[in-house]
Amino acid sequence: MSKETVVSIGLSAAIVAVESEQPVVLVVAHDDSDDALPFGPFDPAHHRTLESGLRKWVGEQTRFDLGYTEQLYTFGDKGRHTPAGGDKGRQSGGARVVSVGYLALTRRVKEAPETQWRGWYNYFPWEDWRDARPAMIDSVILPALKKFVKDAPNTESAELRRERVNVCFGEGWDEERVLERYELLYEAGLVEEFHRDAGQLSRGPALGTPMLFDHRRILATAIARLRGKLKYRPVVFELMSPTFTLLELQRAVEALAGLRLHKQNFRRLVAEQGLVEGTGKFSAPARGRPAELFRFRREVLRERPAPGLRLGSRRTKAG
């Protein structure tokens, strides 16, 4: 096997927590460059699996005990790993870098030196619909995307673009399409990374805070995956304290999904599924009626075959 087929592997982690109703992600922030996800090399001589490599260096660099982790995607795109400038990109002596992205959930919230927690909506301001449909969608995004459609090289391409715009930002907000939306904005030149990767000067609106390399894409993948998973696996609880009120739980889900939910129905759902059990203790709120403190019933992880989803009816009798 020739030298050209050799690459180095980087492990990037989107480490997520929820703090005072904001989803936050751990980033390495320097004054002179864009925020980055924590990134460590995979060392095949010492790491038995990719995930153990990840846990090892995250454990060394931060003091986190990563609870839930999940592999997201492996990116190997040429040209999307360009640094902002200078020779910061020469991470590996010019070798091609393939990065394996991970999502990690934690409830420990004490950052290591050089890192800090930042709200993920800094990077994706159009994704937070909790208060209202973000104004920037109508004032900035849709006009710019309309132009993107008009500038298509031919009518067929324009039609494709129109459909993508419609799926991403049209009728019926699908909160899971985080990556699709980011990629659309990238291609339309509405995020800074696009111009950076192309070696151009940025012109026009640059939406959200940019990140190093393709880290914003990895983070978009992480958010999308987490929003999807919320619906059929009890992953929120990885982000909660051992006991919590139902409203706190709801606020955490809302923060991640970027949507508001119906309170009464949320409780019904949670209760019906047997995901939590009351502790008999109560919260001591500043005002208002105290709420019962609940805890996650870890047993359900094993009990239930699979919450949610169905594929039409399974047949029981001949038919």
Added chain:
Amino acid sequence: MSKETVVSIGLSAAIVAVESEQPVVLVVAHDDSDDALPFGPFDPAHHRTLESGLRKWVGEQTRFDLGYTEQLYTFGDKGRHTPAGGDKGRQSGGARVVSVGYLALTRRVKEAPETQWRGWYNYFPWEDWRDARPAMIDSVILPALKKFVKDAPNTESAELRRERVNVCFGEGWDEERVLERYELLYEAGLVEEFHRDAGQLSRGPALGTPMLFDHRRILATAIARLRGKLKYRPVVFELMSPTFTLLELQRAVEALAGLRLHKQNFRRLVAEQGLVEGTGKFSAPARGRPAELFRFRREVLRERPAPGLRLGSRRTKAG
């Protein structure tokens, strides 16, 4: 960056089709070694992205035009890439191999030299519940797993094992847990790969046909992903002819899911979702009433924000 952090990347593909009500997968089969998934190196000098690398060598080696492709997972486990014997494992001069698995769907069914289509239930006979709950579950698997639970080093471990057995093979078959089940059988020593990887002689029952390296694990991942995706994305159509009857469509879904469905409700579902449209033409069956031929409405891929799934009720008014 030292030499030890350098690895080579392999791209493996589970290329899936459906033929006469059987899901089949393209394998490289030799007399003297286990079946393997098609596998090609990623060449960073010539491939812009991982997926374009995959498409390139698959296109060269087979004549397939991969329609739908999806990255599955990246495996880097030491010890799960051990060959059956001899020096076949020295694929890359001793360098560590990280393999990126892909799922690809195709409807073209003409194998290239050296490859052949094999029914995927050869590798996972316990996954096909279309006729009935496979007898081997009760006659072989559950007794062996009971022993696995009993042989646990301590009671805590035994409890964990019992719960895993219950989730995988207990009440309420969840057809998506293909990977979990394979991993459980692996750890319990019920598949040949376990003994091979440990350098032991295989003893006791060896379930299903083994594959080279960790390819059966990749295939399990592919099946699990596909079974899940079926429910919320119209991927089956990638496997169908341009026109098909509703029963043919149902049989394809059933083949993949390994389950029987309720005919009348299946049609209702497909019709309601506007996934297909009638062509006005009819099939010419050997016997029985001819069925209308339908075609997939490609438009829905763009029209619908997201079929299926929900996260509880989105709030519309204050609540």
Added chain:
DNA sequence: CATATATATACTCGAAATGAGTATTAATTG
């Protein structure tokens, strides 16, 4: 203490989706 405010929790109700049928129609084979 009465009242405003904030929150928790219980209960209702119609609409839609789901699971499991029965009934009827349209073709072919012997």
Added chain:
DNA sequence: CAATTAATACTCATTTCGAGTATATATATG
């Protein structure tokens, strides 16, 4: 034409969902 095979239409009870209303229990304040 009866038997067989399959397509397609229609029914119906049950469950789930979305959106409320109603009531209970706190604190803070005048």
